Amino acid sequence: MRVVLAGGGTAGHIEPALALADALRHLDRSVGITCVGTERGLETRLVPARGYELELVPAVPLPRAITPSLLTVPGRLAGAINATAAILDRVKADVLVGFGGYVATPAYLAAKRRGVPIVVHEANPRPGLANRLGARLTDHVFSGFPDAALPKAEFIGTPLRREIVTLDRLSTGDKARSWFGLENDRPTLLVFGGSQGARSINEAALAAAPALRRAGIQVLHVLGPKNTAPHEPPPGDPQYVLLPYVDRMDLAYAAADLALCRSGALSCAELTAVGLPAAYVPLPYGNGEQRLNAERIAAGGGGLLVDDAQLSPEWIIHNLLPILRDPERVAVMSEAASRLGRKDADIMLARKVLEIAR
CATH class of the missing domain: 3.40.50.2000 (Glycogen Phosphorylase B;)
Known part of the structure; x- marks a missing residue:
């Protein structure tokens, strides 16, 4: 089985993804795990340090207001989706788990294009743009906050490192x-x-x-x-x-x-x-x-x-x-x-x- 994890930028996205990776390996040592991130996030340091494979795709920040940079988003997003879809194909992904951040948006869209099941985890009570999109593409939505503002979200808490719990x-x-x-x-x-x-x-x-x-x-x-x-x-x-x-x-x-x-x-x-x-x-x-x-x-x-x-x-x-x-x-x-x-x-x-x- 191959699991692809998409979450990057800050530790708030990366650490839960890595905690999930550790838990997957604990339950089944044969699970293959690939993390997807961007070169501008902390994942470039944190993921290799924990011994997991990291694939990088272009970062596509989504403007929160109408600015000239908005015109460049469709082309850059298409490139990031294609890059992520190629990763899903290469590793023969069975499921994609997204935690938010710049990398999650193209990951969700690539998984939807390839027919790969999508799982969304949102740690915050108010989800970002990426996870709001991801939650529309799947029924498998989980939250770290009891009253997260995402439809269908099931509260399970936020995955944490074993040395913490x-x-x-x-x-x-x-x-x-x-x-x-x-x-x-x-x-x-x-x-x-x-x-x-x-x-x-x-x-x-x-x-x-x-x-x-x-x-x-x-x-x-x-x-x-x-x-x-x-x-x-x-x-x-x-x-x-x-x-x-x-x-x-x-x-x-x-x-x-x-x-x-x-x-x-x-x-x-x-x-x-x-x-x-x-x-x-x-x-x-x-x-x-x-x-x-x-x-x-x-x-x-x-x-x-x-x-x-x-x-x-x-x-x-x-x-x-x-x-x-x-x-x-x-x-x-x-x-x-x-x-x-x-x-x-x-x-x-x-x-x-x-x-x-x-």
């Missing part, structure tokens, strides 16, 4: 804090914003560093690979560990008592799966899906929600310090976050895909 934060905590050079007996705040849109989070956390230290709080701060710190906190105690990127986010989650982060679908799915409460700062642009992700968790007691414009060093001090100083409150929020998480979406989707392909 099998993580026991309590038993791994001491090892994880030692890994990052942190102490074992201090409350720990994890700060991360991803590669995009992390500037306001980085600036607010660094400005709050002196007050956090005075309160005995240690910080693990992941700037994001495309970001630089406006200034670095001076060496001192408690530790303020500043890193550009972390490959072992499972250990970062295990080291922390509370997180400060954006509320993309993947981050929300991972944090609830591991039971780590967080203060969520939705991106102030886009179609509002990050706010919907965070509202659900905040309403369930597993986190806080703050607008990007309201985030400040003072907000961190007044709102996060009381939580970090109260282990009982942290435990209650952790349990609430865990109740909202799904740990079996990768296996559930893999079984669906195999059933559809057969």
Whole structure:
């Protein structure tokens, strides 16, 4: 059996696809897996690193407004469809699974042209253009959000890496804090914003560093690979560990008592799966899906929600310090976050895909 996975651009599209790939191989070692992406996305680094075959097709961004670039879309889209159809033919694809992003649109249209069954997974409450199109071409639509705005969508959660869904934060905590050079007996705040849109989070956390230290709080701060710190906190105690990127986010989650982060679908799915409460700062642009992700968790007691414009060093001090100083409150929020998480979406989707392909 040959499965083709189409999802690229950001980790939010790529990581669920790779988690599904791992689950498919877990269920059936003989399954052949090919990932389709574009040269401009993170898939060029993430997919080969996980040992999967990657085929590249031209990226065709779809303008959201009527501009001169709209006139070039049909020709470029036709080229991408033909390139993807050639991949489906070459690998003898039995099913195509799309996760959204630039590559998904030509993949869905190529699969429809070739008569290859289509499966759509949408992690966000508000789907993008590609998955809205894909959902019109198939009855096999699955979502990572309970009330996703896609017809026929079945809620199963978002596929996550095994090292995330099998993580026991309590038993791994001491090892994880030692890994990052942190102490074992201090409350720990994890700060991360991803590669995009992390500037306001980085600036607010660094400005709050002196007050956090005075309160005995240690910080693990992941700037994001495309970001630089406006200034670095001076060496001192408690530790303020500043890193550009972390490959072992499972250990970062295990080291922390509370997180400060954006509320993309993947981050929300991972944090609830591991039971780590967080203060969520939705991106102030886009179609509002990050706010919907965070509202659900905040309403369930597993986190806080703050607008990007309201985030400040003072907000961190007044709102996060009381939580970090109260282990009982942290435990209650952790349990609430865990109740909202799904740990079996990768296996559930893999079984669906195999059933559809057969």
